[in-house]
Amino acid sequence: MRSLRTGLSLAALLTGAALVFTAPAAHAADPPLRDLAAARGKVVGTAVTGSKLTGTYGAIAGAQFGSLTPDNAMKWGSVEPTRGGFDWAEADQIVAFAQAHGQQVRGHTLVWHSQNPSWLTNGSWTPAQLSGLLQNHISTEVGRYKGEIAAWDVVNEPFNEDGTYRTGLWYDGLGSGYIASALTWAHAADPNAKLYINDYNVEGVDAKSTALYNLVKSLKQQGVPIDGVGLQAHLILGQVPSTLQQNIQRFADLGVDVAITELDVRMALPADSGELAQQAADFKSVVAACVAVARCAGVTVWGFADSDSWVPDTFPGYGAATPYDENYAPKPAYRGLAEALGGSTTTPPPPTGACTAAYSVSGQWDSGFTGQVKISCSGASLASWKVSWTYGAGQRVTQAWNATCTQSGAAVSCANASYNGAVPDGGSVTFGFNASWNGSNPVPTVTLG
Incomplete structure (x- = not known):
């Protein structure tokens, strides 16, 4: 990452003079990623935190991306921390920012085993009570943003690595039927929103992705409203599955859309030029696989800057997983994204201000x-x-x-x-x-x- 820092001079390092970090200057730049993607009939997005949508962070988020996903602001623990007590402040902020910048919003996420409030996880519920709580939560949240959310990750991470259902609050309390119920309730609350099931380690053809495939096929046969599948794509450097495009296509052949929903590519730190080049190739191959399939709706990166990535806290010793470095300067990975969408240059246009x-x-x-x-x-x-x-x-x-x-x-x-x-x-x-x-x-x- 050292070669990508902006604004450092030898004199500054030796004398302790002021260091000013600004957005990189552009020259003969491609259009923004969002415009390159739109020209291919795709959407490129990023996960964001509402409180950061100012300054350089906000300028890049608004200029480069056509879709925003709240990283935490729409999860159950954030919006309903007490039973019946809702906090919409950050979610509303992100939706308002997106509307002001002509962007879509991807709602994330309605039903998940993690980040639930303690009142819910520590409660003793009958199946009827638990079902009622889930229906009320989905109806309330989806209903609040009716017409403002393009797609919802309705059910997040329902499977174990071997393709069995993940046990926990929802499966243990309601059985696998909670998935169909959640989709049905979400559709009733907003019939025009695209409804997805989202999971990780399902990018290639394997036991877990096949379980997801069989679930979606069954839901379609039952007439359950399911519009898409989200492949999270939290990847390790150099390990893009060779069957990614094949897997996207087989889901598309079921009659659903596919989206890459949480793309990042982590590497061992410190990053060197060889790793950054491989990361660029990985980003390019993932986006190219999406571009190649008509029903792949687009790609969302899980945070666009290394300073905002979840990776270092979760995988100690790993990081540098996003297209921009810690100072919001574009990395080779940015070029990989742009090239897969038909662009060519390494430098994006500067954000406004x-x-x-x-x-x-x-x-x-x-x-x-x-x-x-x-x-x-x-x-x-x-x-x-x-x-x-x-x-x-x-x-x-x-x-x-x-x-x-x-x-x-x-x-x-x-x-x-x-x-x-x-x-x-x-x-x-x-x-x-x-x-x-x-x-x-x-x-x-x-x-x-």
């Missing part, structure tokens, strides 16, 4: 130093902010002002105080800190996001 972070050292003595970070916006704005960096020589933050800073090992994270989260277009916010050092004090790479 950007917010940047500048790190500087204002004073230094034998055992310590004073530093500051300035956050500035031009053509964009922030409602809140968070800045992070990793020290390379054992420095430790001992005090901070105008921000709340924490440090774990070498990793530092600073978030706005209660009174300075807003950074208007043309405005800036500065926070300061004292830190200790011993021997050297190199300037770190700063991430705003």
Whole structure:
């Protein structure tokens, strides 16, 4: 990833001068990914977090992608944390952003074994009660967004790796029939939304994907409303299944749409140029397989920037799984996406406006130093902010002002105080800190996001 950092000069590294990270400049750029995809009759999307849809993150999300998937905001634990008590704030924010940017929204997800509220998982329910709770939740959520959601991941991850049904709250309480019921209730709440079953490790032809195939075939035969299958595609570098296109086609032959719903390609860290080239090839092959099948609706990446990826927390030692690096600069994987959609160049058009972070050292003595970070916006704005960096020589933050800073090992994270989260277009916010050092004090790479 070192070769992809933007804004670093040798002089800055040696002197501790301010580092400003901005969106990369464009030259002879392709159209945005969303336009390349539309020309192929496809949709390219990304998972997003509502609170981040400002600044550079928001500008890229709005310019490059034709569809948004809330990463957590529409899951049961987020929208109904207490029984009958709903919190739609972040979900509404994402839907409003999408509407303002001419984008679709993919609802994710109505029925899942994970991220359910404790009142639901810890309850003692009869089958009739559990069925009633599920129907009410689906009817309420889908009904709220009727006409505003293009597709719903109605049922998420119903199978084990060997193709048997996953046990848990829904299967144990209601049997496999919960899947048909959920689809039927969702269709009643919004007849025009596309309804999907979504799962991981079903990209190639194997026992798990065959179980999903047989389920969809059975549902179709029963007349249950099922419109599509989501293949999550959380992949490992160099391991795109050779039967991916064949698998997409066999689902399409059942008369349903197929979507790649959560694409990322993780690798062992630190990433090198060879790994990044392989990642580009992997992204390209996945998208090309979708382009080759008429009923493949499109591809969604699970977060577009490495700084927002779930991978490092879930797979220690792995990361760099998305098309943009931690500073929102496009990686070779971006080119892979673009090329599969008929583009050619490596550099996307710049987002409209950007917010940047500048790190500087204002004073230094034998055992310590004073530093500051300035956050500035031009053509964009922030409602809140968070800045992070990793020290390379054992420095430790001992005090901070105008921000709340924490440090774990070498990793530092600073978030706005209660009174300075807003950074208007043309405005800036500065926070300061004292830190200790011993021997050297190199300037770190700063991430705003």
